[in-house]
Amino acid sequence: MKLIKKYIPLAIVFVFGILTLLTYYVPHKHSVNFLEAMNKWENIVSAFAFFLGLISLFYSHYAKISRKADGWGYSIFVYIGFLAIAVPAYVSHGKNMNGSSLTWLGWAFQYIYNPLSATMFAVLAFYIVSTAYKSFRIKSLQAFVLFVAAMVLILGNVPLGQMIWEKLFGWTSCAISDIVDWILHVPAVAGKRGIMIGIAIGAVVTALKIIFGIERQYLGKD
Amino acid sequence: MTKNKLIFFIILSLLTAGGASAAAKKSIPSPALAAISGLSAADMPYDSGGTTLLSWDADPTAPAGTVYRVFVSSLETGGWIKAEEFGSGEKMSGSLDLPFWAWKTRPGVHEVKVELNNSFGEVNDGQVFHFKISKVGGAVSAESAAVSGSTRGNWFRLDRLNNIVMLALVTIVFFWAVSHAKRKGLFIRRIAGLDAIDEAIGRATEMGKPIYYVPGIGDMTMVSTIASTFILGEVSKKVAQYDSTIKVPHYNPVVMTVSKEVVKQAFLEAGRPDSFREDINQFISQDQFSYAASVDGMISREKPAACFFMGYFAAESLLLAEVGATTGAIQIAGTDAEGQLPFFFTSCDYTLIGEELYAAGAYLSKDPMLLSALKAQDFGKLVVMVSVVLGAITVSVCSLMHWGVFAQLIANLFKSY
Structure with a gap:
């Protein structure tokens, strides 16, 4: 029983995990065909799972109706x-x-x-408006920085904002569009890339944990 | 009469002079284009086949506006199809996007990739094709002799050597950390969002209200969804221990099937298999907004004590989190969709950012083997941080010292091919 419930699934995960990883380094047609076959299998499994999902949906709503639940x-x-x-x-x-x-x-x-x-x-x-209102409540220094950056972006994207900027800060010879570009392309991209690098490394380690059978919660513990 | 003769001679001489001038103009030979030399066709390395690499000597004397046309045929005679057209200064050897360890740049040589699949559909390994180049500059042109070549699928992407080295390094550290974990414990920094899970489940138990766990709209092939099922397991275990209620509405039926097993196992491990019900995991819809509408309705009606949003989310993130916030539930979110993070930050009490989501399962389980893998994650981040700092310094110094080639070599090392 342990062989069927534990070792065979682990072996399948290991073999197909390694093979799928290799397809990134092996450009041969066999490798491409293998990936295509895997995608087809995924679609077939999804189709069956969808049928199960439909049964689950109908069953749970039937239970609600028959119980006259709230x-x-x-x-x-x-x-x-x-x-x-x-x-x-x-x-x-x-x-x-x-x-x-x-x-x-x-x-x-x-x-x-x-x-x-x-x-x-x-x-x-409407939810975006309500969220924006929550974001703009200045409770800390970080929230203040966020507020200033957001205000500059809002001003930079509407003609009225550009006119106000010209009146107030026209003497600086710095157009608001330059500041908007800088915010979008320097600090925002830096933060985004930081998150993306963390995500990429996390994904690699998670994949290794699954391929080598260290993380196997999806199988159950025994 | 004499006057008429004079006018006739003047007109005649003018016409003769004009004609002579035109003849003189015609007699100036147009500068002929140099012949195309060194044309060769080779298989493009590091691909799955079906692409030929043509190379020939560049012509530095070619006048401005000269264009090259690349013709390909599957027949020995005729049947030429135009595959490429470009200016004489373009597609030089260095323009191929390959790193220095996988490709040697040849100055003064044109190198063009011809993708045969575009013109001939599926191309078999070893199938011979014929190529010729024509060079056109204004009214004159030159054409090369035809050359033949075949393609084949390659077995290794040498250009991705940097990637495989990095992967090997992370794997070695991963195994070192796992073996180290068996010997002694590791320090893992606290993650506030995960520490709050106990608080959220406790609150739900006290209030006698359900917990909603939303695994997002990702499929089971996404790392965030896999990580979400790990967290679901730990959350379900605690729910079973506290004898609370959990509901897991699903967008993807495959995720539902996996989650059902995970929750069942969690209840079993908590010693409460009798509390497990089949309708804990419920399929809702595989349409984004239908799913959001349905889950919003359920949250509004049942007013849960806690909502977990863990996995991959798109536009529905705000629809779900804002409705949850209006019910006063404790909300803990985690996603690797960086575009949705700001929405979760503002609407939820705690948010796990990308990698924290992946680490959450290990953090909650407190299994030393799983926790040790987080060390490999930290090592990867250290490598990236050191590379970013050293790379920035090196490229800046190279720029100041005009060592462009050296800067290019450094950039090659960190580029994805």
Whole structure:
């Protein structure tokens, strides 16, 4: 049992981890084909997993409805939403357009899915305003530096801000666009690169931990 | 009459003079273009095949505006297809993006990569192709004799030698740190966001409210998602110990399947397998905003005591974190998507930045073997820091002393190919 639950999965991870790592250094067609095969396998596994996900989704919402749990009415919309797309998709053979006219599926996408998705995306704008308000509360020196940098960027990107800058600091012969460029290309990029370097090294070490079987929580401990 | 004859002779002489001038102009020979010499076709090294490297001697006497045209054919005669066209000063030997240890630059030589796949589709190893170059300068042109060459797939990217050396170095330090961990403990700095996990779970237990663990929208091939499942394991173990409630809404069904096993195992290890329920992990949707809307709805209705956002996030990060913040939950986030970090900083109580997310599983488990791997991470960062400082000094000195070639060699060492 331990062989099946522990050693074989570890061996699979080791062999395929090393082979995938080697594809970065081996440009041969065999290496490219291997990567393509792995991607295909990933897609196949994902397709099966998606089916499992769908069962999980339906089961949990069915349980909510049958238990009459709080907010069970919302669970009905999961089934309605599923049918609203799945039935037109079946009738339209998965096609959005039939010549120049919309199929049922195309109609469902254009008039149900897209407006809902766009609405959710639009909400983001309001959250950004609320987040910006939180960020601009000056509670420390760092917050003050952030505030100043953000104000300069805001001023630099609107004509009114540029006019104000010209009036107040025109005598410095330093255009606000130069300062905006400097902030975006020097301190911001430096910070970003610092984070990215840390992430890259962390990713390498995490990969080594998994390949060599030191991190195996995904298998269970025994 | 005499006057008319005079006018006739004047016109005739003018016309004759003009004609003679035109003839004189025509008789000046155009400067001929030098012949194309030294043309050769070789397999492009360090590739998967299908690319030929053509090289020939540059013509320093070529007038301005001269262009080279590269023709390729799969037939022995005819069937020429134009593959490249460029100015006479372009595509010199040094312009190939290869480091000094993998490629010797030849001054005064044109080197052009011809990707045969673009013109002929799939190209087999050893398939012979024919090449010729024409040089066009104004009205005159010169053409080379055809040369033949074949391509093959290569087995090693020598240009990535710097990368493999760095990887070997990190791997050696990794194994040294792992073996060192068995002998004595290692000091690991405290990470406030991870220390707060106990507090968050304790709060949820006291309040009798659930904990939401959101693993993001990454798939199981992403390091951040893998790291997220490690943290989920540790969080679930504590939840099981405290007999609290955890809910894990999923975007990706593969991640859901893995997470289900991780949570089940955590409950088993905590000695509470009876508390495990199948609906802890729930698939929501594989559409970004549908997922965000659904999780937002669940958080708004159930008002959890704590929310964890660990993994890869995109635009939905703010949608989720802001809704969580409005419910008054303790929020701990961690992501390696640097574009989303500012949103988490402002909306969450604690945020793990990139590498801290990867280290979190080891930090929480307190397993010496896992903790030791963090030392390899620290070593990598040390190498980068020293390289950045030394590189900046070296390149600055080279610039001052006009040692451009030396600066280029140093830059080659740290470049990704």
